[in-house]
Amino acid sequence: MVPKGVVIPGFEQLKKNKKLTKIWQFRHIYLFLLPAIIWFLVFAYYPMYGILIAFKDFKFNLGILGSPWAGFKYFEQFLNDSSFYDVLRNTLSISALKLIFGFPAPLILALMLNAVMHKRIKRVFQTISYLPHFVSWVVVVTLLQKILSPNVGLINDIRYQMGLDPIFFMGKPELFYPLVIISDIWKGVGWGSIIYLAALTNIDPHLYEAAEIDGAGRWSKLFKITLPCLTPTIGILLIFSLSGILNAGFDQIWLMQSPATLSVSEILDTYVLKTGLQQGQLAYSTAIGLFKSAISLLLIVAVNNISRRVSNVSLW
Amino acid sequence: MRKNKRRSVLGMILIALLLFVTMTACTGTGGEKEAGTVDTGPKESGTEEIKPVTLTFLSAWNGGGAGFPQDQENNPVAGQIREKTGVTLKLESITTSEVEKLNTIFASGTVPDIVNAPFWSTTGGEGQVIKKAATEGQLLDLTPYLDKYPNVKRLVTTGIAKDFAEFDLNSPEFEGKTYLIPTETPDGTPESIHNWNYGLFARGDILKALNVKAEDIDTQEELYDLLVKIRDGGFKDIGGKPVIPAGTMWNGWDYGQFLAGWTDYTISDFREVDGKLIHWTQTKDHEARLLYMRKLLTEGLFDLEAFNNTSTTANEKLTTGKLAVFGAQPMLADLQKTLYKTNPEMQYELLGPMKNKSGNIRTQVEKPGRSGFPVLFLSADIKDPDAALRYIDYVNSEEGRLLANFGIEGTHYNMENGIPQWIADVKKQFDDNPDLKRDAGLNYLPGRFIGAFSSEVTWPTPEDQKTEWQKLEESFSARMPIKIIDKVSASYLAREWPKYQEYIDKTSSLNFDEEFKKAFFAASDEEALNMLHSVQEKFRAAGVEEMAEFVAQKAAERDDVGF
Numbered sequence: 001m002v003p004k005g006v007v008i009p010g011f012e013q014l015k016k017n018k019k020l021t022k023i024w025q026f027r028h029i030y031l032f033l034l035p036a037i038i039w040f041l042v043f044a045y046y047p048m049y050g051i052l053i054a055f056k057d058f059k060f061n062l063g064i065l066g067s068p069w070a071g072f073k074y075f076e077q078f079l080n081d082s083s084f085y086d087v088l089r090n091t092l093s094i095s096a097l098k099l100i101f102g103f104p105a106p107l108i109l110a111l112m113l114n115a116v117m118h119k120r121i122k123r124v125f126q127t128i129s130y131l132p133h134f135v136s137w138v139v140v141v142t143l144l145q146k147i148l149s150p151n152v153g154l155i156n157d158i159r160y161q162m163g164l165d166p167i168f169f170m171g172k173p174e175l176f177y178p179l180v181i182i183s184d185i186w187k188g189v190g191w192g193s194i195i196y197l198a199a200l201t202n203i204d205p206h207l208y209e210a211a212e213i214d215g216a217g218r219w220s221k222l223f224k225i226t227l228p229c230l231t232p233t234i235g236i237l238l239i240f241s242l243s244g245i246l247n248a249g250f251d252q253i254w255l256m257q258s259p260a261t262l263s264v265s266e267i268l269d270t271y272v273l274k275t276g277l278q279q280g281q282l283a284y285s286t287a288i289g290l291f292k293s294a295i296s297l298l299l300i301v302a303v304n305n306i307s308r309r310v311s312n313v314s315l316w
Numbered sequence: 317m318r319k320n321k322r323r324s325v326l327g328m329i330l331i332a333l334l335l336f337v338t339m340t341a342c343t344g345t346g347g348e349k350e351a352g353t354v355d356t357g358p359k360e361s362g363t364e365e366i367k368p369v370t371l372t373f374l375s376a377w378n379g380g381g382a383g384f385p386q387d388q389e390n391n392p393v394a395g396q397i398r399e400k401t402g403v404t405l406k407l408e409s410i411t412t413s414e415v416e417k418l419n420t421i422f423a424s425g426t427v428p429d430i431v432n433a434p435f436w437s438t439t440g441g442e443g444q445v446i447k448k449a450a451t452e453g454q455l456l457d458l459t460p461y462l463d464k465y466p467n468v469k470r471l472v473t474t475g476i477a478k479d480f481a482e483f484d485l486n487s488p489e490f491e492g493k494t495y496l497i498p499t500e501t502p503d504g505t506p507e508s509i510h511n512w513n514y515g516l517f518a519r520g521d522i523l524k525a526l527n528v529k530a531e532d533i534d535t536q537e538e539l540y541d542l543l544v545k546i547r548d549g550g551f552k553d554i555g556g557k558p559v560i561p562a563g564t565m566w567n568g569w570d571y572g573q574f575l576a577g578w579t580d581y582t583i584s585d586f587r588e589v590d591g592k593l594i595h596w597t598q599t600k601d602h603e604a605r606l607l608y609m610r611k612l613l614t615e616g617l618f619d620l621e622a623f624n625n626t627s628t629t630a631n632e633k634l635t636t637g638k639l640a641v642f643g644a645q646p647m648l649a650d651l652q653k654t655l656y657k658t659n660p661e662m663q664y665e666l667l668g669p670m671k672n673k674s675g676n677i678r679t680q681v682e683k684p685g686r687s688g689f690p691v692l693f694l695s696a697d698i699k700d701p702d703a704a705l706r707y708i709d710y711v712n713s714e715e716g717r718l719l720a721n722f723g724i725e726g727t728h729y730n731m732e733n734g735i736p737q738w739i740a741d742v743k744k745q746f747d748d749n750p751d752l753k754r755d756a757g758l759n760y761l762p763g764r765f766i767g768a769f770s771s772e773v774t775w776p777t778p779e780d781q782k783t784e785w786q787k788l789e790e791s792f793s794a795r796m797p798i799k800i801i802d803k804v805s806a807s808y809l810a811r812e813w814p815k816y817q818e819y820i821d822k823t824s825s826l827n828f829d830e831e832f833k834k835a836f837f838a839a840s841d842e843e844a845l846n847m848l849h850s851v852q853e854k855f856r857a858a859g860v861e862e863m864a865e866f867v868a869q870k871a872a873e874r875d876d877v878g879f
Binding site: 058059060061062081082083145149150151152160165166168170171173257258259260261262263273275276277278279280281282284 | 413415416419420422423425444445448449452453454557558560568616619620621623624629633638824825830833834836837854
């Protein structure tokens with residue numbers, strides 16, 4: 001151990017060498033990182049050069065690098081697109097609603113599960129709440145359509161038996177957002193609660209014991225111990241959620257979308273697919289995608305900085 | 317120490333294995349691509365021994381795989397073609413949008429050896445994508461091969477409308493090169509033009525119960541009254557659930573049949589209204605069409621889910637008799653295996669045919685030859701173009717067409733006085749179960765590989781051998797005429813307009829039909845009309861009126877232009 005303030009020439013170099021020596025010593029373990037690194041290089045970094053298309057007049061034969069430059073033409077085109085504000089508004093609305101209602105849901109479920117004392121019952125509830133996570137959106141939306149169909153759906157069958165007119169639940173713009181939020185919570189709440197349950201197990205039981213001795217009740221313990229202890233976890237997850245605010249959930253929205261709800265359901269991701277692959281405007285749709293990614297990157301940096309200053313919770 | 321070394325060696329092997337798995341996972345369909353790379357070298361068909369070649373084939377048609385035989389490689393027809401050409405095809409099809417698939421294969425450079433795709437128009441959709449791919453080097457130029465393959469050469473010239481051939485199929489941008497091989501084209505005679513039988517079809521038992529004659533329903537008002545009667549009549553499907561008065565197949569195809577009263581039977585994007593030429597997006601008829609559809613939807617007369625039906629849900633509704641009236645083609649392939657077997661009394665009848673505002677009945681419009689058809693093209697990267705062209709040339713020969721339509725001589729048919737006659741047992745099996753015909757390899761070639769010269773014209777089925785379904789389809793065709801307009805489409809004149817490209821750029825992300833369908837579900841008629849006017853205004857802002865004026869001037873300069 002070198003005492004503070006004492007400078008030994010070459011010590012820093014020695015320290016670095018020691019690190020390298022250690023890495024070499026555990027090279028077999030480090031080698032296990034290789035597949036992950038290769039995966040990231042091939043599937044996450046190599047395709048990123050494709051964003052160049054957003055600045056090019058893409059030609060099939062010239063490829064991405066060979067196609068002529070178009071500058072910011074496609075970004076300007078998107079900002080002047082008559083659909084721009086509708087698409088952005090829908091994206092932000094759905095994301096914001098998901099954040100407001102969807103973000104606290106796993107936390108609430110985790111707290112509720114944590115309060116269940118009977119272990120078997122707790123496990124049963126946990127398993128039931130996880131299962132929807134493993135069901136694909138295609139299946140979830142098909143189920144929704146079947147249940148809510150105005151012609152053959154269970155709910156409208158009941159209404160029919162009661163002499164009531166059928167309701168086209170999936171085709172009412174005013175019901176679209178509630179259905180999106182409810183199905184999203186149903187599918188993700190159990191899975192999302194895992195991280196909170198893990199954090200809850202890390203809270204020192206002595207804190208609760210001490211609080212009980214001081215006469216704290218259930219609610220008091222929740223607000224004075226549990227939630228403050230969960231704050232870093234909540235903070236980190238919130239930063240992640242806010243950074244993805246422009247990801248309104250492509251699979252879900254794409255499958256639930258219909259002409260009847262298009263005015264409220266066209267989001268950036270669905271618009272990218274339609275303009276890019278369905279209308280063949282590859283450069284234009286790449287520009288929209290890049291616009292979305294750039295805003296998301298700015299958001300994550302901003303939210304992280306704010307969070308670090310306000311609550312001392314941050315990703316970096 | 318030794319133990320550690322052993323562990324180390326084992327660790328390295330494990331890591332190497334993991335790396336190998338990771339790397340091979342990245343190679344995608346490389347193996348399959350290799351299958352198409354057997355080099356057979358230069359040869360004239362029939363002059364050298366033919367080496368076996370496997371080629372990949374994509375049918376870029378949503379749901380196009382339904383006609384593929386279960387055993388793609390060893391069905392009798394595929395076996396016979398392999399004997400003659402050495403070619404084995406690996407078939408692939410899609411269940412998504414055609415234009416989406418085309419864009420994907422061209423942008424990613426993964427074009428299969430042979431592709432069949434829609435080539436309706438080069439001003440938008442699939443045609444535009446294929447044209448871009450051709451001019452940007454993704455398709456093989458077939459010009460040097462045409463003299464060697466006479467049947468292929470015939471396909472690129474026969475059964476194609478004059479203006480479509482000049483401006484689309486052989487677009488000036490192709491600079492004299494040939495990239496596309498049309499299929500499903502007629503041979504130039506009116507008899508060989510296929511009647512697609514689009515119309516409205518109503519369940520026979522319901523019409524009977526309401527004492528309505530199918531042919532009497534031929535106006536929009538009569539159609540509306542019929543649907544109201546059906547809604548109030550308490551009719552049930554085969555499961556005892558209420559019927560839906562009206563509906564369509566997947567994704568709203570073809571709701572336009574319910575609006576035939578406002579359909580102009582034309583060959584261009586332009587309409588003459590009160591002596592002025594207007595673009596189709598600007599017609600006042602859209603208001604009436606929109607309000608009519610809204611009336612059907614709001615009064616419970618039309619399937620609310622029609623516009624987001626998947627093919628599965630639409631088929632379920634069709635084959636359970638849930639749709640009292642549907643708009644599309646007669647859908648006999650699906651119905652004869654299902655509803656018509658269990659509930660023959662429900663057999664759908666053709667309504668009308670419907671009349672439009674001018675009093676003309678539902679009509680299929682054609683120019684001499686077709687303007688838009690499925691086309692075959694080859695990948696620019698194909699390793700053995702001769703093998704692909706040998707295959708296409710063979711199946712379009714007299715022998716190949718017989719094979720494609722009738723199968724193997726002696727097994728499926730016998731020749732009598734130069735005319736193929738089905739073997740009775742085989743015909744009965746095929747008529748009873750069309751899937752058997754498909755699995756014998758008899759369904760996919762005529763639909764995807766063969767163009768010009770209808771088999772029905774060359775080898776007409778004798779009256780006594782026609783199935784009841786063939787007769788039914790013919791009875792529909794007889795009532796819905798084909799109108800041939802021998803003119804050049806005014807749409808082509810618009811391409812000479814100096815601001816044409818600017819207009820295309822401005823309207824490329826505008827989808828009139830999508831906006832129109834959106835308006836069906838607006839909260840009020842007023843809001844719906846506003847939505848319609850808004851999209852019409854966007855087209856106006858892009859210069860559509862100026863374009864129509866230009867086209868009118870150009871059209872006045874010649875006497876062979878049709879609208």
